[in-house]
Amino acid sequence: MTLISAQGISKDYVMGEMSVTALKSISLEIKKGEFVAVMGPSGSGKSTFMNILGCLDRATGGAYLLDGSDVSKLQRDELAEIRNKKIGFVFQGFNLLARRSALENVELPMLYDGVPASERGARAADALKVVGLSGREGHHPNQLSGGQQQRVAIARALVNRTPLILADEPTGNLDTRTSVEIMELFVRLNAEAMITVMLVTHEPDIARFSRRVIKFLDGTVLSDGPVETL
Amino acid sequence: MxxxxxxxxxxxxxxxxxxxxxxxxxxxxxxxxxxxxxxxxxxxxxxxxxxxxISSMGSNLLIVLPGSTSSGGIRMGAGSQATLSIGDAQAMAKESPAVAYAAPMLGGVAQVVYGNQNWSTGVSGTTRAFLFVRDWQLASGRPFMDDDVRNASKVCLMGQTVVDNLFGGLDPIGQVVRIKKVPFTVIGVLETKGQSPNGQDQDDTILIPVTTAQKKIFGTAFPGMVRVIMVKAKSADDLPRAERQIADLLRQRHHLGQRQEDDFSVRNLTQMMQxxxxxxxxxxxxxxxxxxxxxxxxxxxxxxxxxxxxxxxxxxxxxxxxxxxxxxxxxxxxxxxxxxxxxxxxxxxxxxxxxxxxxxxxxxxxxxxxxxxxxxxxxxxxxxxxxxxxxxxxxxxxxxxxxxxxxxx
Structure with a gap:
């Protein structure tokens, strides 16, 4: 079952007279349940690619099929709905709302999905339990360690039961031991809940937790293969 | 959502x-x-x-003032000449269809004495029509009747402020007070009205029959005449018509020729207040x-x-x-x-x-x-x-x- 199908995706940025090509006709497929690491130096186009896959940005050329439907021509609000229902985001800087408790942060995606208040609390608490943060529901981000904050962010990505989690350098701000814990959580979610995980990383050690590695260079795919080729 | x-x-x-x-x-x-x-x-x-x-003053009010005198080219201002009589007021009420009531007024300030109390107040000579013109009810007692006016009876209606100052807590009805040394029997007490538009206490007043005022109290200043006539028109719409009818009537009664100026003036109080x-x-x-x-x-x-x-x-x-x-x-x-x-x-x-x-x-x-x-x-x-x-x-x-x-x- 194909979850992501990129068909000749390209992205050009127009800056005045100049046109800069960030992505040159990328085509690749990712099946449901895969665990993919995306690597490449900065400026290689991997972030642009991830933004397009995450429906935060639109390609200037090609087609992008997510879960069977073409999302490359959708409007702003339609993309917002796709992000809400199909994609969970995990960021390097956690991106939690500072003045909301862990539980409220996790509830946020359901708020925009019209989930009734009574159900939101229970589902958010469940998601926090999955990431091992039971009992910390009332804590605010500044009362949690970096690893715990990232777990809250992962719980937030899980709570709407999206088939895809996109993680942009999720361990970039964490120490090695915590990084391993976070990666083990991703592995577990991928194996147990069959969630497709795509993460961007610079570190081969982190990429080794995945099963497929895609390397970008100068807006093209340099290599794409099983993790053993790393 | x-x-x-x-x-x-x-x-x-x-x-x-x-x-x-x-x-x-x-x-x-x-x-x-x-x-x-x-x-x-x-x-x-x-x-x-x-x-x-406006409502305390009474509605649809007109005030008729005597005209100005002019002697040797110097005009004296409205009210300086005695041109209005009780007869004028009676004629207005009778002959001008737009007029409901017309009350002749003649008054001044006088010292009022009861027992060892005395009080200086405004004393107005008028007729019963005044109570209708001002929409003024009595708190107790009876108003003076046409007979009182005709006979120049020595009876008076008293405002609440005067009652308070002369009688304290006592019932004034039937008591005799002296107004400028003339004895008057109190036959009624006026309902409280409060302040007038220009801040006067409207309850600081005594009403007596206009004829009595002319003969016993203020007679010397304007023999047979009154200072002002207060008129109530039948309705607000009738005010302009009443004004015109009064003017026509008074010109006729005062025998004014085509070229002569009015020797009176009619003022529309309600309009001013509005x-x-x-x-x-x-x-x-x-x-x-x-x-x-x-x-x-x-x-x-x-x-x-x-x-x-x-x-x-x-x-x-x-x-x-x-x-x-x-x-x-x-x-x-x-x-x-x-x-x-x-x-x-x-x-x-x-x-x-x-x-x-x-x-x-x-x-x-x-x-x-x-x-x-x-x-x-x-x-x-x-x-x-x-x-x-x-x-x-x-x-x-x-x-x-x-x-x-x-x-x-």
Whole structure:
């Protein structure tokens, strides 16, 4: 079952007279349940690619099929709905709302999905339990360690039961031991809940937790293969 | 799909976190709403007082004054000549169809004595018609009748202020008082009227039959004549007609030729009062308009703070967008925040306004009246201001690019 199908995706940025090509006709497929690491130096186009896959940005050329439907021509609000229902985001800087408790942060995606208040609390608490943060529901981000904050962010990505989690350098701000814990959580979610995980990383050690590695260079795919080729 | 209760909660929290900033922003709305309510209260109070005075004076009133004398080219002003008689008043009531009642008046200030008490008050000689003209009822006793006028009886009706000063707690009916040393029997007490439009105590008065006034009290100044005739027209619509009919009648009765000037003048009191009411209305509007300007300034303050808030929370907006917030989710969040801010300001402003008008009433002794309407108006208006001035910042927030917004520190 194909979850992501990129068909000749390209992205050009127009800056005045100049046109800069960030992505040159990328085509690749990712099946449901895969665990993919995306690597490449900065400026290689991997972030642009991830933004397009995450429906935060639109390609200037090609087609992008997510879960069977073409999302490359959708409007702003339609993309917002796709992000809400199909994609969970995990960021390097956690991106939690500072003045909301862990539980409220996790509830946020359901708020925009019209989930009734009574159900939101229970589902958010469940998601926090999955990431091992039971009992910390009332804590605010500044009362949690970096690893715990990232777990809250992962719980937030899980709570709407999206088939895809996109993680942009999720361990970039964490120490090695915590990084391993976070990666083990991703592995577990991928194996147990069959969630497709795509993460961007610079570190081969982190990429080794995945099963497929895609390397970008100068807006093209340099290599794409099983993790053993790393 | 935005969740309003939780957004309001977030808005309250944002206000709590930025206490100083929020209260300064609200101050604009507080002052604006407060001054709108106070100004409207002052205006409404003034209007109510005038309306009260109009009704205490009696409606559809005309006043007929004797004309001016002119001797050797020097004109003396209205009322300086005795040209009106009791007969004129009787003729008006009888012959002018638009006139309901006409009361001749002759009066002055006189010392009134009862036992060892004495009091100086205005004594007016008139007929029973006066009570109808002024819509004045008796609190007790009986009015004087046509017979009293015809016979120049020594009877009087007393205002409450005079009763209080001469009799204290006693019942004055049937007692004899001396007005300029002439004994009068008190036959009735007039109902309390309060202040007149020019601030006089209307209850500080004594009414006696006009004939008695002419013969016993004020006779020497204007033999057989009266100072003024008060007229009540049949209806407000009849006022201009009554004015014309009175003029025609008096010209005829006074044998004035075509070229001669009127030796009397007719004044429409109700019209004058209505003009006063109209001008207070305009004053209220002006005051309200000035106060609204401060409300507008308060609104701009809210817009300003919301713009700052959007800039500060760009990253939060990015997170919300990434997670699935749509254009209107973001817009409503900021509009609700702005409305919350302005409505809280509105509530405090209402308190300030009500307090301010009460203060004005007690310290400056102005007649103020806070109407429910002005409270509802000010509250609704402050809400509208929140929507109006919150919209642009909210609109700006909703147009942010999520990728850019997430990158912002």
């Amino acid at each position: 935005i969740n309003v209760p939780s957004t309001v909660k977030i808005a309250f929290e944002a206000i709590r976190v930025n206490k100083m900033r929020s209260s300064l922003t609200m101050l604009g709305i507080i002052i604006g709403v407060g001054s709108v309510i106070t100004m409207l209260a002052v205006g409404t109070g003034a209007r109510e007082r005038i309306a009260e005075q 003009a006063a009411e109209q001008s207070t209305k305009i004053m209220t509007l002006l005051l309200g308009a000035v106060a609204s300007v401060s409300l507008l300034v308060g609104g701009i303050g809210i817009m300003n703070i919301m713009l700052v808030s959007v800039t500060e929370r760009t990253r939060e907006i990015g997170i919300r967008m990434a997670i699935g917030a749509k254009t209107w989710d973001i817009r409503l969040q900021f509009i609700i925040e702005a409305v919350t801010l302005s409505l809280i300001g509105g509530v405090f402003g209402i308190m300030l306004g009500v307090g301010g008008s009460m203060l004005l009433a007690s310290i400056a002794e102005w007649n103020t009246s806070v109407s429910l309407f002005s409270i509802v108006l000010a509250f609704g208006f402050s809400g509208l201001i929140g929507v109006f001035f919150g919209f642009y910042p909210a609109y700006k927030a909703s147009l942010l690019d999520p990728i850019e917004a997430l990158r912002r520190e």
